[in-house]
Amino acid sequence: MVDAASYLSIRNLRKTYPGSAVPAVADATLMLERGRMLTLLGPSGCGKTTLLRMLAGLTIPDSGLVLIGGRSMVGVPLHKRNMGMVFQSYALFPHLNVVRNIAFGLEVRGLSDTARRRRVGDMIDLMHLGGLEHRRVSDLSGGQRQRVALARALAIEPDILLLDEPLANLDIKLRGIMRDEIRTLQRRLGITSVFVTHDQEEALSIADVVAVMSGGHIRQIGTPVEIYDRPSCRFVASFIGRGNFLSARYFAPLCADVDGLGRMPLPDNIRPWNGTGTLFVRPHHIHLGAPQAGAYSCTARVEDIVYAGDRYIITTQAGQQRLCVEQPAPLPAGISIGQDIPLSWLPRDTRFVWEDGT
Amino acid sequence: MSESMQAHPRWLRGLLLAPGLLALAVTFILPLIWLGRVSVLPRSGDGVSLPGFTLQAYQHVLGDGFYWWVLWKTVWLGILTAALAVPMAFPIALFLARTTTRWRGVLAALAIAPLLTSTVIRTYGWMVILGRHGMINDMLLWSGLLTMPVRLDNGTLATVIALTEILMPYAIISILSNLGRLNIEIEQAAALLGATPLQVFRRVILPLLLPGLMTAALLVFVLAVSSLVTPQLMGGGRVFVLATEIFNETTVSLNWQIAGALSILLLLLFGGVISVYQRILSRMEEQF
Ligand SMILES: Nc1ncnc2c1ncn2[C@@H]1O[C@H](COP(=O)(O)OP(=O)(O)O)[C@@H](O)[C@H]1O
Ligand SMILES: [Mg+2]
Numbered sequence: 001m002v003d004a005a006s007y008l009s010i011r012n013l014r015k016t017y018p019g020s021a022v023p024a025v026a027d028a029t030l031m032l033e034r035g036r037m038l039t040l041l042g043p044s045g046c047g048k049t050t051l052l053r054m055l056a057g058l059t060i061p062d063s064g065l066v067l068i069g070g071r072s073m074v075g076v077p078l079h080k081r082n083m084g085m086v087f088q089s090y091a092l093f094p095h096l097n098v099v100r101n102i103a104f105g106l107e108v109r110g111l112s113d114t115a116r117r118r119r120v121g122d123m124i125d126l127m128h129l130g131g132l133e134h135r136r137v138s139d140l141s142g143g144q145r146q147r148v149a150l151a152r153a154l155a156i157e158p159d160i161l162l163l164d165e166p167l168a169n170l171d172i173k174l175r176g177i178m179r180d181e182i183r184t185l186q187r188r189l190g191i192t193s194v195f196v197t198h199d200q201e202e203a204l205s206i207a208d209v210v211a212v213m214s215g216g217h218i219r220q221i222g223t224p225v226e227i228y229d230r231p232s233c234r235f236v237a238s239f240i241g242r243g244n245f246l247s248a249r250y251f252a253p254l255c256a257d258v259d260g261l262g263r264m265p266l267p268d269n270i271r272p273w274n275g276t277g278t279l280f281v282r283p284h285h286i287h288l289g290a291p292q293a294g295a296y297s298c299t300a301r302v303e304d305i306v307y308a309g310d311r312y313i314i315t316t317q318a319g320q321q322r323l324c325v326e327q328p329a330p331l332p333a334g335i336s337i338g339q340d341i342p343l344s345w346l347p348r349d350t351r352f353v354w355e356d357g358t
Numbered sequence: 359m360s361e362s363m364q365a366h367p368r369w370l371r372g373l374l375l376a377p378g379l380l381a382l383a384v385t386f387i388l389p390l391i392w393l394g395r396v397s398v399l400p401r402s403g404d405g406v407s408l409p410g411f412t413l414q415a416y417q418h419v420l421g422d423g424f425y426w427w428v429l430w431k432t433v434w435l436g437i438l439t440a441a442l443a444v445p446m447a448f449p450i451a452l453f454l455a456r457t458t459t460r461w462r463g464v465l466a467a468l469a470i471a472p473l474l475t476s477t478v479i480r481t482y483g484w485m486v487i488l489g490r491h492g493m494i495n496d497m498l499l500w501s502g503l504l505t506m507p508v509r510l511d512n513g514t515l516a517t518v519i520a521l522t523e524i525l526m527p528y529a530i531i532s533i534l535s536n537l538g539r540l541n542i543e544i545e546q547a548a549a550l551l552g553a554t555p556l557q558v559f560r561r562v563i564l565p566l567l568l569p570g571l572m573t574a575a576l577l578v579f580v581l582a583v584s585s586l587v588t589p590q591l592m593g594g595g596r597v598f599v600l601a602t603e604i605f606n607e608t609t610v611s612l613n614w615q616i617a618g619a620l621s622i623l624l625l626l627l628f629g630g631v632i633s634v635y636q637r638i639l640s641r642m643e644e645q646f
Binding site for chain 2: 056058077079081084085087089091092095104109152153156
């Protein structure tokens with residue numbers, strides 16, 4: 001049953017490190033189509049590296065399965081896995097130069113001299129490493145090391161490419177360039193990839209599928225748009241972008257009773273819930289000025305204004321409820337700290353999210 | 359020169375170096391000069407040093423085949439000991455660096471604990487084990503493999519065995535201090551790239567650790583070549599090395615000129631070995 005939908009399949013992977021009370025990864029299950037890019041996104045310490053290392057076979061799971069092309073990877077020795085891995089530390093061979101680093105996987109496979117030379121040459125071109133062939137890796141810059149690590153992993157034509165925060169050690173400008181380069185390359189080569197990052201912007205921009213993790217659990221799996229637009233739980237909503245969370249009780253169809261804000265219209269895709277639930281509005285969906293038709297509106301006092309280049313971030317207090325608003329620059333006239341201003345948003349921009357752990 | 363060094367005034371640097379330089383001068387340079395001077399003093403018929411200058415001692419030593427033979431035996435002893443101690447210390451150091459057991463600290467302490475006992479005591483220990491009525495002979499006799507005890511505690515073999523055991527802790531420390539270069543992720547990267555465990559060892563672990571292994575070998579070689587007590591006691595008077603000869607000349611023959619010349623030759627030997635070692639090391643670094 002090797003169908004495209006489950007080229008890489010992870011079932012109930014679980015790992016508890018010795019001496020730890022809580023699992024580093026708990027019941028991780030996901031599937032990835034061939035040729036797709038999956039990002040594992042979550043804060044530091046949430047178990048991303050552990051999950052990736054279990055995929056690679058570097059960490060043995062307590063339970064669960066990894067299947068690639070329908071074949072179980074349990075017990076397959078590292079050197080027979082045909083996986084390309086880019087470590088966060090790059091883990092280049094310090095005693096070999098650039099060419100020998102890239103050629104390593106081909107040498108140990110006993111590839112013929114000519115084939116090897118051609119493949120290494122291709123990798124040098126692909127990763128723009130021309131002129132650095134005989135440098136020691138210790139004499140390379142961070143970005144160059146990163147390219148060598150990637151070239152070395154790609155040279156063996158792996159079934160799966162695994163990248164553990166490959167851009168974390170680069171400066172911010174280079175990070176953007178390398179991110180786009182990796183994405184282009186991954187699409188062109190059609191190589192199934194898993195990319196670990198704690199940077200939500202990086203995750204959303206590079207991925208076909210994002211898996212958001214926290215506390216060892218995968219909280220949500222979906223396309224970048226789904227993850228951003230329809231976060232399933234409070235953690236995902238708050239980790240990706242900013243959000244206003246409102247405690248609310250279901251009042252009547254299409255209407256909720258919100259703490260501190262009174263009655264609020266709901267979109268028709270929210271089903272009734274029991275007790276207190278959480279509604280969620282993105283700051284950039286909140287509108288300053290006269291409300292649009294059908295919008296919820298209220299008055300709020302401006303408490304703080306922060307300039308962020310292309311936009312302003314305005315903190316306001318509406319009754320008991322603190323609301324954060326993002327307004328594209330320039331700021332409309334007459335908005336200053338201490339002033340009461342009208343705020344409004346459309347029901348379709350209101351989401352329902354589950355509290356964490358429910 | 360780095361900026362941080364330039365930031366310190368010259369006199370401060372000199373002051374910080376002074377105690378070390380002074381100690382080195384008093385304990386090494388001065389005795390060496392004295393030794394060199396003694397080796398070129400003329401000697402009267404009844405063994406009294408006279409003022410003047412002569413290279414007689416050197417002529418005597420270099421013209422005598424016996425000393426060349428001793429020199430060769432000395433080098434051979436050093437090579438044998440290094441060739442045994444380093445390969446034996448390597449897996450121990452690797453294990454100590456890798457193990458995750460709670461006992462790691464204890465094991466590491468145990469590995470170098472022998473350094474806490476004096477060489478004399480450990481050499482006697484080997485005499486007890488290898489002696490005519492020692493453990494090994496007892497066992498062989500008891501098992502019926504031998505009917506007469508054999509002499510194991512006399513000669514080159516016994517000396518090499520004892521020196522290997524005595525000097526191994528130095529090799530372990532030296533290799534351990536170099537294992538930092540070997541990060542486990544580098545090995546894992548090699549394995550994922552398709553290297554079998556043997557290939558990982560041959561292509562990654564060994565080349566990365568070679569400088570450390572060579573330093574360990576040099577250390578053991580130098581210590582073995584300059585050892586006196588063990589060849590003297592284990593050799594049973596049948597092992598001749600430069601150190602025992604120098605000892606003989608100073609305490610028995612009272613020929614300080616010969617002793618001085620032999621010491622200077624031993625020093626030249628060390629200098630030669632170290633420069634060859636440096637050459638090989640830099641050649642290796644270039645190659646990678
Ligand atoms: N080798 C290890 N031994 C014990 N605990 C570990 C080990 N590696 C990671 N952990 C713990 O497991 C949790 C997840 O770590 P990790 O997978 O590295 O997270 P991430 O990559 O998301 O930062 C953390 O709490 C971390 O401290
Ligand atoms: Mg990590």
